[in-house]
Amino acid sequence: MADKSGSPGCCDTGQSSCSVPCCCNVEALVTIDERGQMVIPKELRDKAGVKAGDKFVVVSCQSEGGVSCILMVKADDFAETMKGMLGPMMKEALQY
Structure with a gap:
């Protein structure tokens, strides 16, 4: 498909x-x-x-009270994305 x-x-x-x-x-x-x-x-x-053996993070997206979408993200990719997003926020938070 x-x-x-x-x-x-x-x-x-x-x-x-x-x-x-x-x-x-x-x-x-x-x-x-x-x-x-x-x-x-x-x-x-x-x-x-x-x-075989690869790990995935399963993410659900909700709308109107129910799950409308289920995403699978490779765990390694998810970790890098989170690091990229949270790293600058944590750095900024630690400055206060």
């Missing part, structure tokens, strides 16, 4: 606290099994460099 047209679907609304612009694409349709597990398609795992 990956977009083969070559035109990225950008989700950068300018409201993100992330310093890296992102482009989102619908990559696949997956099914959750009775144990709550899903399989990330091999093509996407290869494209993202995901291998």
Whole structure:
């Protein structure tokens, strides 16, 4: 189900606290099994460099009282993003 047209679907609304612009694409349709597990398609795992044992941070986005979006971010990438965001704030806070 990956977009083969070559035109990225950008989700950068300018409201993100992330310093890296992102482009989102619908990559696949997956099914959750009775144990709550899903399989990330091999093509996407290869494209993202995901291998067995990799850790992810699972983030939920809520709107109107329910979860509207579930994101998976590689733990290493998440840590770097948080460091980049929180580092300057902590440095500023420690100056007071």
